[in-house]
Amino acid sequence: MDLNKIKKDGKTGLANALVELEQNPFNKNSLNLLTQAYKAKNGNILGITGPPGVGKSSLIKNLIKFYRSKKKTIAVIAVDPSSKKTKGALLGDRIRLETDPNDKGLFIRSMAARDKLGGLASITLSSAFLFNALFDLTIIETVGVGQSETDIVNIADTVLFCVQPGSGDALQFMKAGIVEIPDIIAITKSDLGEIANITKNDVINSIKIGNYSKEQDLPIVLISSKEEKNINDLINKIEESQKRNEAIKNKKKEIRSIFWLEESIKEQFGLSGIEKLKKIKINTNSPFLQFLKIIK
Ligand SMILES: Nc1nc2c(ncn2[C@@H]2O[C@H](COP(=O)(O)OP(=O)(O)OP(=O)(O)O)[C@@H](O)[C@H]2O)c(=O)[nH]1
Ligand SMILES: [Mg+2]
Numbered sequence: 001m002d003l004n005k006i007k008k009d010g011k012t013g014l015a016n017a018l019v020e021l022e023q024n025p026f027n028k029n030s031l032n033l034l035t036q037a038y039k040a041k042n043g044n045i046l047g048i049t050g051p052p053g054v055g056k057s058s059l060i061k062n063l064i065k066f067y068r069s070k071k072k073t074i075a076v077i078a079v080d081p082s083s084k085k086t087k088g089a090l091l092g093d094r095i096r097l098e099t100d101p102n103d104k105g106l107f108i109r110s111m112a113a114r115d116k117l118g119g120l121a122s123i124t125l126s127s128a129f130l131f132n133a134l135f136d137l138t139i140i141e142t143v144g145v146g147q148s149e150t151d152i153v154n155i156a157d158t159v160l161f162c163v164q165p166g167s168g169d170a171l172q173f174m175k176a177g178i179v180e181i182p183d184i185i186a187i188t189k190s191d192l193g194e195i196a197n198i199t200k201n202d203v204i205n206s207i208k209i210g211n212y213s214k215e216q217d218l219p220i221v222l223i224s225s226k227e228e229k230n231i232n233d234l235i236n237k238i239e240e241s242q243k244r245n246e247a248i249k250n251k252k253k254e255i256r257s258i259f260w261l262e263e264s265i266k267e268q269f270g271l272s273g274i275e276k277l278k279k280i281k282i283n284t285n286s287p288f289l290q291f292l293k294i295i296k
Helices: 003-023 028-039 056-069 122-134 146-153 169-175 194-210 231-279 287-294
Strands: 044-050 074-080 106-112 137-143 158-163 184-187 220-222
Touching: 003 028, 003 106, 003 122, 028 122, 028 231, 028 287, 044 056, 044 122, 044 146, 044 231, 056 074, 056 137, 056 231, 074 122, 106 122, 122 137, 122 231, 137 146, 158 231, 184 194, 184 231, 194 220, 220 231, 231 287
Parallel strands: 044 137, 044 158, 074 106, 074 137, 158 184, 184 220
Antiparallel strands: none
16 A cells, blocks of 8 residues: 555545555554655644534534635544444444535544544554545544543644533543643533533633643633534634644654554553563654564
8 A cells, every 4th residue: 555546546545545454454564554654744633522412523514614615635533432332333424414525625434432432443543644644634533431532632633622511521521630631622502602601611710720731721712513603713723722732743643653552552462462562662763563573
């Protein structure tokens, strides 16, 4: 598999590459492709997380509309936590979007979370590396249920956490230390009225109580995807955050590749693999091909 060929073949090429990555995730062909993608010019990865039904997909729909109108290319990965029950079978698209199938600049995939509830399986990570080399923006939607949203920090350049009005999430994530995770918080469904404002204040207070260092840097935006309100404001915050994170983008990329290595080894060899991993120094120039060395 070759990155340029995939580019040339468009969506069919990409779909075939994903099948190969899924079926033979750790053969030389797949690992070489990941290495190519890793070394290529990369876009941005935006992680969108939050409890079930908070409005993540509805927001993504708005983001797609905005970025496609600016001719930016987008890939979306919707991580499906319910896949555990169906043993990894590919489920129907979680994002029920009416998108133009002929739009070459948009690619949407649902993916199984597999081993952990809400966690990111190695295929999800591998796809993210590939998409990041092919699209301007890769959005990963994960359902945050407890500690699992910490995974998204290991993979995204920028993390957006969605909060449902009146949900009591503010206290929840303060307790779980989740406030330290996002770069931006969106309070969704502001069309529900006053309750959304109250929730915004709760979130602000939970940040203060927690005495988090990022307090000033953590924008909180009230949005309504239904009424398309404040979406542009949120997009500005996302872009500001991407700019801020630009300086640490390479570091983030390295973290992501080490995470890939850890998750892949764990998936294949369990904890004994992790013991092996601890003994070696990871070469972040070529983390993918190192997989082969570690398993020897
Ligand atoms: N009133 C209102 N409802 C919304 C808004 N955004 C989403 N919803 C509704 O909330 C429900 C869940 O929306 P989704 O966008 O599917 O939420 P999600 O977070 O992607 O859900 P999961 O993927 O299942 O975790 C749907 O019934 C939406 O119509 C909004 O801005 N206002
Ligand atoms: Mg969704």
